[in-house]
Amino acid sequence: MREFVPPSTRFVDLPDGFAMHRGGTLHGARIAYETLGRLNAARDNVILILTGLSADAHSASHADDPSPGWWEAMLGPGKPIDTNSWYVVCINSLGSCKGSTGPASVNPRTGERYRLDFPSLCIEDIADAAASTVHALGFERLACVIGTSMGGMSALSLLARHPGIARTHINVSGAVHALPFSIAFRSLQREAIRRDPHWNRGHYDAESYPRHGMLTARKLGMITYRSPREWEDRFGRARTERGLRTTDEPFAPDFEVESFLESHAHRFLRGFDPNSYLYLSYCMDQFDLGESCGSTTGEALSRMDLEKALVIGVETDILFPLRQQHDIAAGLSSGGTDVQFLPVDSPQGHDAFLSDPDRFGPPISKFLSVG
Amino acid sequence: MREFVPPSTRFVDLPDGFAMHRGGTLHGARIAYETLGRLNAARDNVILILTGLSADAHSASHADDPSPGWWEAMLGPGKPIDTNSWYVVCINSLGSCKGSTGPASVNPRTGERYRLDFPSLCIEDIADAAASTVHALGFERLACVIGTSMGGMSALSLLARHPGIARTHINVSGAVHALPFSIAFRSLQREAIRRDPHWNRGHYDAESYPRHGMLTARKLGMITYRSPREWEDRFGRARTERGLRTTDEPFAPDFEVESFLESHAHRFLRGFDPNSYLYLSYCMDQFDLGESCGSTTGEALSRMDLEKALVIGVETDILFPLRQQHDIAAGLSSGGTDVQFLPVDSPQGHDAFLSDPDRFGPPISKFLSVG
Known part of the structure; x- marks a missing residue:
């Protein structure tokens, strides 16, 4: 890594x-x-x-x-x-x-x-x-x-x-x-990483990396870093230009807000160590x-x-x-x-x-x- | 099923x-x-x-x-x-x-x-x-x-x-x-189910069931169904009596609010069809x-x-x-x-x-x- x-x-x-x-x-x-x-x-x-x-x-x-x-x-x-x-x-x-x-x-x-x-x-x-x-x-x-x-x-x-x-x-x-609402959010972020088979109890590397867990964790984090009011003004119910949806992915994202979360999470993905994320997230709750x-x-x-x-x-x-x-x-x-x-x-x-x-x-x- | x-x-x-x-x-x-x-x-x-x-x-x-x-x-x-x-x-x-x-x-x-x-x-x-x-x-x-x-x-x-x-x-x-904040939450719930290998593009059964995806989806849902104020009054920063934490699970839940989400999600787990959840969740966003x-x-x-x-x-x-x-x-x-x-x-x-x-x-x- x-x-x-x-x-x-x-x-x-x-x-x-x-x-x-x-x-x-x-x-x-x-x-x-x-x-x-x-x-x-x-x-x-x-x-x-x-x-x-x-x-x-x-x-x-x-x-x-x-x-x-x-x-x-x-x-x-x-x-x-x-x-x-x-x-x-x-x-x-x-x-x-x-x-x-x-x-x-x-x-x-x-x-x-x-x-x-x-x-x-x-x-x-x-x-x-x-x-x-x-x-x-x-x-x-x-x-x-x-x-x-x-x-x-x-x-x-x-x-x-x-x-x-x-x-x-x-x-x-x-x-x-931390308040219980914030603890709940961070707990779910940690769970997403821990449940990713590639986390492998902390033994991942660049080839086998808990990518999905980290994406979900970061998206969840972003929800808590911004506000409903900002997103309503910024995205409303706008759809992505071409849509991220394909015919064989019936529930795939197609709203701008989903695309925003996806691209933010991808930018974060390789920039932060998953174990470090778990340690820091956990110590905030404690x-x-x-x-x-x-x-x-x-x-x-x-x-x-x-x-x-x-x-x-x-x-x-x-x-x-x-x-x-x-x-x-x-x-x-x-x-x-x-x-x-x-x-x-x-x-x-x-x-x-x-x-x-x-x-x-x-x-x-x-x-x-x-x- | x-x-x-x-x-x-x-x-x-x-x-x-x-x-x-x-x-x-x-x-x-x-x-x-x-x-x-x-x-x-x-x-x-x-x-x-x-x-x-x-x-x-x-x-x-x-x-x-x-x-x-x-x-x-x-x-x-x-x-x-x-x-x-x-x-x-x-x-x-x-x-x-x-x-x-x-x-x-x-x-x-x-x-x-x-x-x-x-x-x-x-x-x-x-x-x-x-x-x-x-x-x-x-x-x-x-x-x-x-x-x-x-x-x-x-x-x-x-x-x-x-x-x-x-x-x-x-x-x-x-x-x-639906507003973008709500869409984001439901999108992540669907993603949790879709990312679960046991979802298998909808082809699961009682033996191979997207258990983790459904648990995460329900916990995320519960966060949006209640309010920060209720949880602060109800749970505060109380820890579970014995703690859910074991020595080999360093980030496992130990707050009451985490235990509440866990038990609620488990009760829901087998009571709802994951594909049905995806269809209904998606149509609310649309x-x-x-x-x-x-x-x-x-x-x-x-x-x-x-x-x-x-x-x-x-x-x-x-x-x-x-x-x-x-x-x-x-x-x-x-x-x-x-x-x-x-x-x-x-x-x-x-x-x-x-x-x-x-x-x-x-x-x-x-x-x-x-x-």
Whole structure:
């Protein structure tokens, strides 16, 4: 299988014997990251970005890699997160397949890929690996930690487990835990992969790959990343031009929305390791900020030693619904943080921060520019 | 394979050579129905019920079959649809597997089951078969036609294609067409069945049955039949008592919501024919009331010759969202029908008419008792 690491990605080694939250240790593990902008002399202009499930460390184009990143509209000189001022470090999550150590990596103890021998992965491990990376790069206190989607969970875990690691926080479409509707969706995605005979309990390769399982998982994911309102405006009941239907396939797709899902899923297909998808998806369901801290959510949110925070959610988000961001904001505020809660009226659902960036840029820019 | 017909179901033959809307004819086809209550001397107390995708004709218990029906709370002596006054005929949809002719039926021309040789099925065919049943039973004008979910589509098609067939209409969580979000969900359900190697292009049997495909399809369906709000109240993040997880199944379900989906899907598994599921699911996506009438939705809704109508929807319905029932009501009203639109504030989503009947009984009872 190919590795899927952007060309300008750099690496930090995790301490040998990195202890995982639910048991097991990693040896020779590393975290992939990219940077944008310049570190200032005071080393106090560092913004850390923790990403969603499928993102890599290449958040935006830069001199060493001019290809667009996953948050291209938001990051760069003169953009909302202005790299003329800020030194941005974006991390690929532990357990992913975009350069950081994960199930697709080779276990140095065996010389074979980990596959399902990779230890149980938790959001707490992603957070601890991020803290380790921050310290390895020589930063004491970040100016800001930004987390989007799953990265919003990772950021909260990082802040609760390493209080004081950041002065400020921007949480975009995150949550303190997953709700049952979201768990159900992700459970079915994992089931689609696990039921694919080619998954073979994690022992697939490029020739025998759980293609159908991954296609179904990604389509299901896309349903939750967008919103009914967007699709009604965008696709309505339009049929594909020629139709995907043939006479011997009586139930084959013929609506634009089906074609959209199909082409999106195909683009994703070979770009992500199925085992990594299972590990990351599962750890999102398991995460619970309060439980993780042996306390309540409120107590966890009150011990982060933040000066201020911006919490953004989207009114049409069905995966991390808006009340979850409201709850984060309320909890941080109760804990003494100066919080701004911003509900965004976008039709684009959970993915609005990617597909509708104009609504996120101005408030993020303003938050970063004041104090 | 077993047939899944309730014991007291009766049958009406469709005219031989029954012409299907998109081509093909059926020979020796029949419609399964059950009745409740007594026909009065004037023959003007007949209520016809058209059902959702998976329901049979046994809507409620009666002397010949005391087992509870799918709408038990609503139908019977002294119940909201009071069988002391009304003579209720509930029809199993053409194309289903609960007694009416469908893909699991034997084609008299070949002596083999139709399977995928069953003609293309449309909501219009379900409607025409219902009209044929009404006439075969000797009724000129129904007192009311009630349609729930897919049955709400079938009822609108029946009324548009056979104006004057009913004096009044109750539409429960129906729609004039499917929206792209709903199409996406049903498309993935069909894909799960079609991708199951045991589906075998419709040539399965009891020994080689598309079990995994049907389980996934039903779980996906259940996600759309309920609501995030209900599941949050009901399951939250509760884990199953012993957990369904075993050490060699690292991603196996362990939340209550996953266990709920699993057990519901297992109950459904052998009770419905997979090909029938595909045909009915597909025809819901294809249906468009305006297109079907060669006109606009408004024109179609204005030609039904109804005295009055009650249109009910549920605020938490994500499959047939409330604005779709609002649009039916508005269209009927513009066409001159005396319409009552009732948005129901239930957490139970699309299935509220089944699982939260107390909110439906009083308004339905009141509608039927006045004039």
